[in-house]
Amino acid sequence: MAIADLSDIDHIEALLQASARAGAAMSYSEILLALGHRFTRPKMRALCNVLDVVDRRAAAAGQPELAVLVVREGDGLPGQGWWVGRDAPVDSWTGAAARALVAQIQQRAFDYWGKAPA
Template sequence: MFDRGEVREILVGAARAGNPLTYSQMLGLLGHRFTRPLMRQLCKVLDAIDEDGAASGEPGLAVLVVRQSDGLPGQGWFASRSATHPDLPLDWEGTEARRYIKYRQREAFDYWNKR
């Protein structure tokens, strides 16, 4: 459904701009309205992009796609990374989660601004 290259290009642009995107904004940039089924499909693509990037030594990009309500990725983002990121906070909401996400976003911003 979603072209991995197109999604990655949008994420790299967001990283270079230092600007996270909401799920709704991301779907809009891809020509869709927000629906939960489309969001789930998008999340699968985001996970695949992060897996490919990690294999190349890049920081994650999916961390740049967040909920409008609190600026955090959804619970699925945290759950899908729990085995590979031992530093993840135990709670996927709240102050600790926000601090962790800001750190990971900064990592992506810094990396892509040097490229």
């Protein structure tokens, strides 16, 4: 497997679009592995920086956000950076309300990319 540059926005965006077409989220470990990297915190942080760019590009194109598809294995929710970017209070980052919000936003991506040509 070729190792992808963690700053290759187009490649990471395409992976997330494919994930959305498949109707599935990816854990941080899964997306890093798909890029040819093992999980480390520095690599995860580098990925998170790219996820912010991917979402800004999606917003500019009138598309649903995609960073919400990258989640922690333990609880299936996005990490702290995603929540901080939403100006959400810390006590709203977990639990049933958080899962419902994430599911709603993920569904927008699934619906949009499930209908978009590949």
